[in-house]
Amino acid sequence: MSIPISYNIRNLWARRLTTALTVSGIALVVFVFASVLMLSQGVEDTLVATGSNDNVIILRKSSQSEMMSAVSRDQIGIISTFPEVGQTQEGKPFATSDVVTLININKKGSNDMGNVAVRGISSGAFALRPQVSLQEGRWFQPGMYEIVVGNKIHDQFVNMEVGQSVQIGSKLWTIVGVINGGKTGFASEVWTDADIVMTEFNRGTTYSTYTFKLKDVNDFETIKTKLETEQRLQDLEVKREQEFYLEQSKFMAGFINGLGLFITVIFSFGAMIGAMITMYASVANRTVEIGTLRALGFRRTSILTAFLIEAVALSSIGGIIGLFLASFMEFVSFSTTNFGSFSELAFGFSLSGSVILWTVVFFLIMGIAGGFLPAVRASRMNIINALRSS
Amino acid sequence: MSTLVEVKNVTKVYKRDTMEIPVLQNISLDVPEGEFLALMGPSGSGKTTLLNLISGIDQPTSGSILVGGTDIAKLNESALAKWRSNHIGFVFQFYNLMPVLTAFENVELPLLLTNLSKKEKQQRVEAVLSVVGLADRMDHYPKQLSGGQQQRVAIARAIVSDPTLIIGDEPTGDLDRKSAEEILVLLSRLNSEFKKTIIMVTHDPHAAESAHTIQHLDKGELKSN
Numbered sequence: 001m002s003i004p005i006s007y008n009i010r011n012l013w014a015r016r017l018t019t020a021l022t023v024s025g026i027a028l029v030v031f032v033f034a035s036v037l038m039l040s041q042g043v044e045d046t047l048v049a050t051g052s053n054d055n056v057i058i059l060r061k062s063s064q065s066e067m068m069s070a071v072s073r074d075q076i077g078i079i080s081t082f083p084e085v086g087q088t089q090e091g092k093p094f095a096t097s098d099v100v101t102l103i104n105i106n107k108k109g110s111n112d113m114g115n116v117a118v119r120g121i122s123s124g125a126f127a128l129r130p131q132v133s134l135q136e137g138r139w140f141q142p143g144m145y146e147i148v149v150g151n152k153i154h155d156q157f158v159n160m161e162v163g164q165s166v167q168i169g170s171k172l173w174t175i176v177g178v179i180n181g182g183k184t185g186f187a188s189e190v191w192t193d194a195d196i197v198m199t200e201f202n203r204g205t206t207y208s209t210y211t212f213k214l215k216d217v218n219d220f221e222t223i224k225t226k227l228e229t230e231q232r233l234q235d236l237e238v239k240r241e242q243e244f245y246l247e248q249s250k251f252m253a254g255f256i257n258g259l260g261l262f263i264t265v266i267f268s269f270g271a272m273i274g275a276m277i278t279m280y281a282s283v284a285n286r287t288v289e290i291g292t293l294r295a296l297g298f299r300r301t302s303i304l305t306a307f308l309i310e311a312v313a314l315s316s317i318g319g320i321i322g323l324f325l326a327s328f329m330e331f332v333s334f335s336t337t338n339f340g341s342f343s344e345l346a347f348g349f350s351l352s353g354s355v356i357l358w359t360v361v362f363f364l365i366m367g368i369a370g371g372f373l374p375a376v377r378a379s380r381m382n383i384i385n386a387l388r389s390s
Numbered sequence: 391m392s393t394l395v396e397v398k399n400v401t402k403v404y405k406r407d408t409m410e411i412p413v414l415q416n417i418s419l420d421v422p423e424g425e426f427l428a429l430m431g432p433s434g435s436g437k438t439t440l441l442n443l444i445s446g447i448d449q450p451t452s453g454s455i456l457v458g459g460t461d462i463a464k465l466n467e468s469a470l471a472k473w474r475s476n477h478i479g480f481v482f483q484f485y486n487l488m489p490v491l492t493a494f495e496n497v498e499l500p501l502l503l504t505n506l507s508k509k510e511k512q513q514r515v516e517a518v519l520s521v522v523g524l525a526d527r528m529d530h531y532p533k534q535l536s537g538g539q540q541q542r543v544a545i546a547r548a549i550v551s552d553p554t555l556i557i558g559d560e561p562t563g564d565l566d567r568k569s570a571e572e573i574l575v576l577l578s579r580l581n582s583e584f585k586k587t588i589i590m591v592t593h594d595p596h597a598a599e600s601a602h603t604i605q606h607l608d609k610g611e612l613k614s615n
Contacts, residue, residue: 384447
């Protein structure tokens with residue numbers, strides 16, 4: 001009972017110049033919209049990938065970041081005896097006591113400096129974080145002023161080649177290797193031996209965090225209860241590692257989303273008005289056709305639907321082009337200070353299912369909103385007046 | 391022959407701001423089934439208005455219009471749209487084809503409002519395009535056809551749903567002499583061969599000669615002859 005869709009599509013084709021211009025405007029806005037979502041998704045993905053689901057992290061209560069946290073060696077000693085802590089084949093706790101601090105170094109291609117997290121680790125860290133591997137050179141030796149740098153740090157900061165030195169604290173540390181952290185936050189860190197960092201920064205016996213693998217993923221609640229009841233661990237809290245890093249991403253992702261979406265929504269009004277003008281012109285050009293269709297017996301609702309479909313087709317073509325172009329942003333990587341940890345974080349644009357879904361919803365809304373008023377005008381035309389305008 | 395169209399005491403007044411412009415005054419007219427009627431008259435005499443009322447795209451100010459027993463002046467808009475799709479075939483002066491649709495698709499349009507199967511639609515469209523002599527131009531777009539051919543496509547569109555009544559508003563008004571003649575021959579054939587009732591508005595006395603009956607309208611009133 002409705003006007004064939006081919007009628008609308010061919011009308012878009014018949015006015016291809018106007019259609020192309022309108023489509024470009026919509027494509028541009030959708031491109032920006034999708035890119036913003038992909039970027040905030042990228043931050044989240046990177047930080048979520050940094051954590052593992054069966055690892056838990058012990059921090060001082062209400063620490064926003066690892067830097068702010070403090071866990072004493074004694075406390076770690078107590079926790080490491082809990083039966084819920086996984087064990088390596090050698091019978092040692094499957095764990096690492098990390099100490100995290102920041103250094104300031106120069107970025108490539110600009111005079112800007114960036115905060116880079118230096119993570120002092122204990123020997124258990126390698127097994128605990130299998131997503132990190134050695135890419136170049138060798139691992140640092142405990143007790144020596146040696147560091148390995150994350151691949152993103154190696155790529156984006158100056159003087160980060162193996163053999164070069166970096167000032168950390170009062171000493172010059174030699175870069176002995178480059179680690180590949182894949183798409184995790186570890187790719188944006190510098191790793192070295194925890195004990196030597198503690199000495200250098202006079203931290204005494206206080207680490208930043210203690211991370212270990214659970215013997216059984218379901219033991220999380222037990223550990224939590226133990227931490228709450230054990231007198232000496234009252235100032236600590238436990239989080240699943242993945243959740244902890246997800247929290248770290250929230251502020252940054254929220255900021256990108258907030259600012260980015262605010263701007264795109266303003267842009268989208270422009271694109272919507274563009275679509276509206278195109279559709280009004282299209283209705284005006286086809287007044288006689290509308291009158292004829294109504295005379296033939298097509299109802300007002302059919303006319304309304306037909307013009308809405310045309311507007312949605314217009315925005316969908318633009319939207320799909322915009323989304324397609326945005327998908328190439330996956331090849332682009334970004335590096336900036338993560339507000340969650342105050343340290344440099346490299347992340348990319350990530351096209352997830354929910355990004356696609358929201359983008360589709362966005363361009364459909366643009367099409368419907370832009371096409372609605374012109375479609376209403378078309379459907380309300382008086383048949384006689386419409387036919388007479390020939 | 392039974393009466394197909396009964397126009398009874400119809401008055402049509404257009405309102406423009408506060409002014410009332412009477413277009414038709416107390417018109418009564420009977421059109422028997424199978425009739426080929428030409429409505430003539432000078433510009434502004436109300437002939438197109440009368441045609442619009444009979445075809446159900448306009449409503450009278452007062453009076454009644456019965457077509458095949460249905461008082462169309464009493465139908466609401468949506469019922470009237472359905473009624474038009476079932477009972478009226480339109481032929482316009484400027485053909486009013488959809489430029490982006492092929493001849494076949496233009497003719498198929500009224501059938502989209504029916505429940506016919508795809509195959510039945512195709513058979514019907516092909517049949518009527520053969521009747522108007524354009525079976526070989528089905529895939530042509532209107533701009534690839536001459537004026538006469540476009541009007542023949544429009545006639546095919548008007549008859550494809552087998553309507554009760556064919557309405558022509560100056561169907562030859564935009565055509566050269568030869569094409570106009572062909573259209574008139576086609577309309578006469580539809581009337582004599584397919585027993586279609588036709589009401590046609592025309593300025594052209596020659597065109598009116600093809601009709602069985604001619605009614606003259608002047609200043610909103612019928613002058614019987």
